[in-house]
Amino acid sequence: MPLPSTLEKLSALIAENSISSVLPEYDQSNEGVINLLAGWCRDLGFEVSIMPIEGHPGKFNMLATYGRGPGGLVLSGHTDTVPCNPEKWTSDPFTLTERDGKLYGLGTCDMKGFFALALEALEQVRDKTFHQPLMILATADEECSMSGARALSQSTGPGGRYAVIGEPSSLRPVRMHKGIIMDSIRVTGRAGHSSNPALGINAMDAVHEVMGELKNLRAELAENYRDAHFAVQTPTLNLGCIHGGDNPNRICGSCELAFDLRALPGMSNDDLREEIRRRMNPIAAQNNVEMSFEQLFPGVEPFAESENSALIKEAERLTGYTSVAVNYATEAPFLQNLGMETVVLGPGSIDQAHQVDEFMALDQIEPCVNILRNLIERFCLTPARD
Incomplete structure (x- = not known):
């Protein structure tokens, strides 16, 4: 039966609803x-492994391998989409719809x-000899949550x-690309009648100082760290x-502030979190409040691949574009930490991602297939190089 x-x-x-969300x-x-x-993949001759994600029922990774040998090329992507508002779409987000030279649908x-x-790129070369998988x-x-990539990082990985x-x-x-932290700071004081401030400890007053110190940190990071490769050249911290x-007539007993921080390559999320905690301790003591910190998700480290990487050079040659830096985060650092040279390269515009009427332009299809086919030929059909 043909594919x-x-x-x-x-x-x-x-058509498969695979929305992922922190809201159940x-x-x-x-x-x-x-x-x-x-x-x-099985029909094309791949060996396929499906891996449940521990602690995340109903969530799976898949690794399909075609050919054998050392090294090889991994083509990686995520299977989930963001939530959507179907009533705001021009067409059903779960039905692929072609109009005006574009393919519309959630996840296109x-x-x-x-x-x-x-898979189309592989079909064009699968009758050739693969020296690397x-x-x-x-x-x-x-x-x-990036639970799939995190689970992968705890394993031996795909081995490419x-x-x-x-x-x-x-x-x-x-x-x-930049990294990302999403954290919250909860300040707990003591509620009481607002007619007498001595009856309580106002948590919101303390959070005012917390916000001021985070703004100070933001200014210092912008002063001390800069990378001209990025459109936004400094780290950002958003309250x-x-x-x-x-x-209104009750002393605020508890207040929580959530923020994100996007660090440049060379910076450490752990070091930044530690610095924030260090700066918050005096504020807690001076205001006689309790302060707790929560990671809203574990975060993604900044990512940078060498401009001299064989993969980067080949991607630049095939696309005709010099490699760039972006402000959003991806799964790239997880794969890089498994020992692979890594590049982010795909069809469609990031401007369409997470949008009503998400689409991929039809004129992206043939160029993307050609690029992927050429990458397969370079990194799978030629013998491994030392």
């Missing part, structure tokens, strides 16, 4: 997407489309030497949301 066409594959992937009412399993990919560019194009890696929950992460980059190679108190 579905590239557009038929993409249509089937889009929106969160879905990615098993349907994994099973589709596994079936197609971010990033189910990459899998369909990767090609691996298709599909992960879970990139959009909310080079990795392409097919996030939407408009087919421009990305070799650097995102604040919740506290329950009534």
Whole structure:
């Protein structure tokens, strides 16, 4: 039985609801997407392994391997999407819809489309001799927790030497991105009647100082760290949301501030978290409040691949673009930490990701397949180099 066409594959992937979310009412399993990919890969001659994510029921990674030998190329992507508002879409987000030279659907560019194009690239060369393996890696929950990539990082990994992460980059190679921390600081004072401040300890007053110190840290980071490769050349620290108190005539007994911090390559998330805690301790003592810290998710480290990397040079040659740096985070540092040269390179624009009426332009398909086919030829059809 012949395999579905590239557009038929993409249509089937889009039809599988694999939304991941920190809110249980929106969160879905990615098993349907994994099973589709596994079936197609087996039909193409891959050896397929499906790995449940411990502690995350209904979530799976998949590793499919074609060919044998040392090294090899990993084509990697995540199987989940962000939540959506179907009532705001022009067409059903779970039905692939073509109009005006674009393919619309939830996950078309971010990033189910990459899998369909990767399999098309393999079909064009699979009758040739593979000296190094090609691996298709599909992960879970990139959009909310990166639990799939984290689980992979605790294993031996796919074992490849080079990795392409097919996030939407408009087919421009990305070799650097910022890290991300999302944390909260909870301040606990003591509630009381607002007519007499001595009856309580106002947590919101202390959070005012917390915010001031985080703004001081933001200014110092911007002064001391800069990388001209990035459009936003300094680290950023955003005070995102604040919740506290329950009534105007009651002393605020508890207040929580959540923020994100995006560090440049060469900086450490752990060091930044430690610095924040160090700066908060005097504020807690001076205001006689308790202070607790929570990681809203474990974070992603900054990523940078050498501009002299063989993979980066080949990606630049094939695309005609010099590699760039971006402000968003991906699974790249997890694969790089497993010993692989890594690049982010995929069809579609990041501007369309997480948007109503997400789409991938049809004119991205053939160039992407050609690039991936050439990468397979370079890193799988030629003998491994020392």
